[in-house]
Amino acid sequence: MRRCLVLLLWVCCAIASAADAPRKVLVLGDSLSAAHNIPVDAGWVRLLDARTSKMATPWTMVNASISGETSLSGRNRLPGLLKAQHPGVVVIELGANDGLQGLPLGQLAANLDAMIDAAKGAGAKVLLLGIELPVNYGPQYRDGLRKVYADAAAKHKVPLLPFLLDGVALDPGLMQDDGLHPTAKGEPRVAENVWKMLTPLLR
Secondary structure: OHHHHHHHHHHHHHHHHHHHOOEEEEEEEOOOOOOOOOOHHHOHHHHHHHHHOOOOOOEEEEEOOOOOOOHHHHHHHHHHHHHHHOOOEEEEEOOHHHHHOOOOHHHHHHHHHHHHHHHHHOOOEEEEEOOOOOHHHOHHHHHHHHHHHHHHHHHHOOOEEOOOOOOOOOOHHHEOOOOOOEOOOOHHHHHHHHHHHHHHHHO
């Protein structure tokens, strides 16, 4: 009898501990999410972590982004990250480097499909973040990239932020000299863009 009571108490404590533990949002991205050339604390992921950690039910932002990451390398890393982190939400921000390298859009589509399937298979909700390319890449390729994100979101029924840098990319005062990455001043706007799409997934 005593052994049963001890076991029951242990189970109840374990359940309570799991319920109280902060839930995790895993961000899988490239330099746009890795705070490229700015302080880490100024990046949009860290800015959102300051918000999510103070929610009634707290969430922790786990930033697994790597500068230079392509969709293929992200696809290869994701299973291990899912196993290690057990996230409730996965934010996928990949494809910019695929586009800048002119890689076939069919490969990006296949990699996004695989990553979304893997995240959902692990029990996580998914938010997809799209990106735009500079105009010198031509309308056909740029339109094709937009379609890849839109098709992936529709196919898997996941929310899509069409352009991560909306309201930032065309403002020289918010962009670094390379014209590709936001300055620390531009990151709060990027955070707001993501926050609007992320919030419903945290409820």
